[in-house]
Every structure is written in C-alpha cells, then in structure tokens.
Amino acid sequence: MIRTVPTQPFGDQKPGTSGLRKKVKVFQQPNYAENFIQSVFDVVEGKQGATLVIGGDGRYLNRTVIQTAIRMAAAAGFARVVVGQGGILSTPAASHLIRRRGALGGLVLSASHNPGGPDEDFGIKYNVANGGPAPEKVTEAIHARTLSITQWHAASGPDLDLDTPGEVTVEGMTVEIVDPVADYADLMETLFDFDAIRAAGLTVAFDAMSAVTGPYAIEILERRLGFAPGTVRNGTPLEDFGGHHPDPNLVHARDLYDLMMSADAPDFGAASDGDGDRNLIIGRGRFVTPSDSLAMLAANAHLAPGYAAGLKGIARSMPTSAAADRVAAALGIPAFETPTGWKFFGNLLDAGMATICGEESAGTGSDHVREKDGLWAVLLWLNILAATGKSVDEIARDHWARFGRNYYARHDYEGVDSAAADALIAALRADLPALPGRRFGPLTVAAADDFAYRDPTDESISANQGVRVLFDGGSRVVFRLSGTGTSGATLRVYLERYEPADGYLDTDTGTMLADIVAAAEEIAGIARHTGRTRPDVVT
Ligand code: G6P
Ligand code: ZN
Numbered sequence: 402m403i404r405t406v407p408t409q410p411f412g413d414q415k416p417g418t419s420g421l422r423k424k425v426k427v428f429q430q431p432n433y434a435e436n437f438i439q440s441v442f443d444v445v446e447g448k449q450g451a452t453l454v455i456g457g458d459g460r461y462l463n464r465t466v467i468q469t470a471i472r473m474a475a476a477a478g479f480a481r482v483v484v485g486q487g488g489i490l491s492t493p494a495a496s497h498l499i500r501r502r503g504a505l506g507g508l509v510l511s512a513s514h515n516p517g518g519p520d521e522d523f524g525i526k527y528n529v530a531n532g533g534p535a536p537e538k539v540t541e542a543i544h545a546r547t548l549s550i551t552q553w554h555a556a557s558g559p560d561l562d563l564d565t566p567g568e569v570t571v572e573g574m575t576v577e578i579v580d581p582v583a584d585y586a587d588l589m590e591t592l593f594d595f596d597a598i599r600a601a602g603l604t605v606a607f608d609a610m611s612a613v614t615g616p617y618a619i620e621i622l623e624r625r626l627g628f629a630p631g632t633v634r635n636g637t638p639l640e641d642f643g644g645h646h647p648d649p650n651l652v653h654a655r656d657l658y659d660l661m662m663s664a665d666a667p668d669f670g671a672a673s674d675g676d677g678d679r680n681l682i683i684g685r686g687r688f689v690t691p692s693d694s695l696a697m698l699a700a701n702a703h704l705a706p707g708y709a710a711g712l713k714g715i716a717r718s719m720p721t722s723a724a725a726d727r728v729a730a731a732l733g734i735p736a737f738e739t740p741t742g743w744k745f746f747g748n749l750l751d752a753g754m755a756t757i758c759g760e761e762s763a764g765t766g767s768d769h770v771r772e773k774d775g776l777w778a779v780l781l782w783l784n785i786l787a788a789t790g791k792s793v794d795e796i797a798r799d800h801w802a803r804f805g806r807n808y809y810a811r812h813d814y815e816g817v818d819s820a821a822a823d824a825l826i827a828a829l830r831a832d833l834p835a836l837p838g839r840r841f842g843p844l845t846v847a848a849a850d851d852f853a854y855r856d857p858t859d860e861s862i863s864a865n866q867g868v869r870v871l872f873d874g875g876s877r878v879v880f881r882l883s884g885t886g887t888s889g890a891t892l893r894v895y896l897e898r899y900e901p902a903d904g905y906l907d908t909d910t911g912t913m914l915a916d917i918v919a920a921a922e923e924i925a926g927i928a929r930h931t932g933r934t935r936p937d938v939v940t
Pocket of ligand 2: 514
C-alpha cells in the first residue's frame, strides 16, 4: 500500500555547499526529511525502472532516514534500491556504487566532518548518475520544489532488516543490501600497486575518527595490505563519533599529529572524516597541507599503475593554493580553478579534461569516482612512498626545491552573527575597485575581485564565490563564508604566500604569513565587524 501524506513547505531547505545539512532536531520535525526526499524525487526524471543507491556515514538518524527513503523510493517508482549493509556507505564508495550499478543516482546521508548525535548534525545529499553531487541547476530545482510541496508518498510496512545482505521486495521494488566495502576495495586494487606497498615495509597509523572509514581501512590496510593489527585507530563507526568532531585537521586529529611529531612516530600518519571523503596526511615530523598534498600527489601520480599514462589536467578550488598550478605547468597540462564544492569538478572529470582534483578543505580525488576520496589519497601517498623509497618529508622538500613553496593557512571564525558576517562581505565587495595599487605593510595589491567561474564544458556561470585579494609576487588572501555550517556563519580567511625555489623553503608558516594576516585584518575589518580578535580554528 502506498500512503500519500499532506504536508506544508519548510522555508529552510536550500541545499548548501554539500546537500541539506541541519541539526538532528530539525530533521526530526514531522515531515522534514520526507519533504526534502520527496522534493528530490519530484525533480529527478527517469525513476521508473531505475536503480537508486542509499547509504550514509552511520551517524545518529542514519538508519531512521534510510528506512524512510526506502519506503519513499518504492512509492516513487524505482525498480531497485541498493543499500549498504547496516546503512553504511562512505561517500566515495557510494559514488563508485552509483557508477558501477548504472544507478540513476543516490541519497548520501551525512553531515561530513560535523559532529553527530541527537543534538548534533545530519544531512541529505543527492548524487546524480555520474556518481557526483547534483549540479547547481538540480539543487536549485530541488530547493524550488521544497517551497511548493504539498504531499509526500511512501510505501507502508515494517522497517527492513538493514544488517543482512540479500534481497527483499517492497511494493514491487527490490531492496538489495550489499557489502559496503568490497567493491570499493576492489577498485583501489586496480589503481595502486598493492604488492609494492606491501613490500615497502612501511609503518602506518590511520585514524578513522570513529567514523565511516573504519571498516574500509581495516579491510584495505590491515587485511589486503597486511599492515599490523591496530594500524587503524578508532575503527568502529559510532553514531556520535565518540563525541568528537570527525574532522581530520590539526585541531580535531590532535592525537595523530602529536604521535607523528613524537619519537615513536610511524612512517606515515593519516586520518579521514565522518563520511570518508576528506584526508589528513602527516609524515614522520612533517605535516602536509591539503593544497601541498594535491600538488605532490599530482607531481608523482604517474608512479601508481592507475595513473601511469599521465594526467589530463589538474583542478583545484579557488581558495586552494596555487601549488598544483605549478605542477600542471611543468607537466604541460591544463590547470582549472573552480568554486568551492566538489560538484564543480564533476563536469571536468566527465569531459576528460582533469584527472586529479583537490581542495584546501582536505579533499583530494581523481576520475575513479565523482567525489573526493580520503582513503584514495592515503593509498596514493603510500604507493608514492613505496615507489620512491623516500619519506614524506623528503618528498615535500624535493617538491619545494623544484617548484617553490606556497605557505598556506586557513583561519576560521565560527558561529559569527550572520548579519555581521554578511555586512563584512558586503563591505569588502564594495571596496574591491579601490584596492588595486594600495599597500598593506610590505604588500601591494595587484588585483581584487569576487570570484566567478565559467564552467568550460557547459558555459554555466557561478558568481559571488569568494573575495580574493592578490598581491604582487603571488601572495593572496581570500574571504568566504562557509556553505556547510549549521549555526550562525563561519568566516573563512585563506592566506597564501609564495616563496620561490631559491627562497625560504622550511620556515614556520605563521611567521611567513604574518604580513598577510595583518593585511587581511586591515582590508576586511574582521574585529570591527565580528568582535573577534583571533580565529577559532587555524588549519
Ligand atoms: C564540503 C564539500 C567540499 C567543500 C567543503 C568546504 O566538504 O564537499 O567540496 O570544499 O565542504 O565547504 P565550506 O563551504 O564549509 O567552506
Ligand atoms: Zn566529508
């Protein structure tokens, strides 16, 4: 039996950088999740006879919303839904499954690196047939639908057993519960030289942060690659991530950082986030910024079997440092600069214009799926270490000696009053024309703009993607408001200083960026607008 339930629109269901993210309590309102899922199904065409993938990062509410989504998919006319056992699918594994099964799309349930639990965050994202996040025209149509929805439809019946692999039928639709890890692990074996990694005798610490990558990392690192038991830390996914932020940065993965800087450090340390798409890379005594990691992976990717033929192009988000551009120039391949959000890479990957992509927000990935992929980055690093016999520190130093170094940091001001944050950005935009030629300490502004992107594959334009102030000599500061937060506004200030290959290549980042930090305050009036004199998080 199919039920039709009358409902009324919610005014706050506009998807952000990465799907709809809200507090669990917001999602628990009657009809809230149903309205959004129905809006997705109302907008998406071709559901009759099609396959839909469903899974999430295991956080609180995951199982409840999966049961809802299955019932609603049956009512929407899907022929089959493929669900990760236990409701688990990492974001990159979901992307792979959508592609491998020729699915119409997938519902990925996660709030990524945000904390989980009854008082924390939840999210729903729709991915399209290429396995990537829905492009803006789809998310805009979904949002429009959420504002006019009047009813939703669902099969009735008891909850399904999500923990036993196999098939059952709901209102004529097949529900297939699958091993969430196997297909993904097989894909990794096609890209990387597992024998060489095994033979290299490296020691590794991987922190799964009590989030979704635990089962993937245990299968790949400990079972298939033979790293010692215990290599994977915090490897059991928990609904509240053990009360931590599953965000692989120097603040929230502090234990791993301390280990890697200690006398007991293994050769290689890494962590991933709630849904498995982000990565943190730390060699013994050497943290690698995400922007540098992208550049170093791109420069060495040909050492892994999956990329032996070379790269077609490299793409990075605008706030990501320009280190990768220098690699692209050296390789003689195109470099693309996109707005923040993995969805902007999808067209470039589909068109075969880029092979490797990355973002300062700890995301790196390639054309093997259409999401960023934390374990992929870990395995590519391990493959490079195995193939070169060098340490992470040596790879980094060699890289800078060849390309120069882009010193980089991001300062986040969290939970800022939204009106104050909007006023700061508005004032910045108004000041843009007056900035070129102005001096801030030793820095002179070469150019300033509000970043707009023209997608070279479909000519679509995305405007207002962040204010950037470029200084003479390749340094810059970028101001942007986060599109992923769930309370107040988060102001992100991205700081970058280029130091040529014959310059200071191994100096403290804070020291190297001090002039740019001072210029950023002077240009944006952060303290005046927000009342904050220092950032909450520095990554
Ligand atoms: C998500 C997206 C990324 C994006 C990041 C930062 O993780 O998948 O593509 O870079 O959010 O977004 P924000 O808007 O918070 O800076
Ligand atoms: Zn994530």
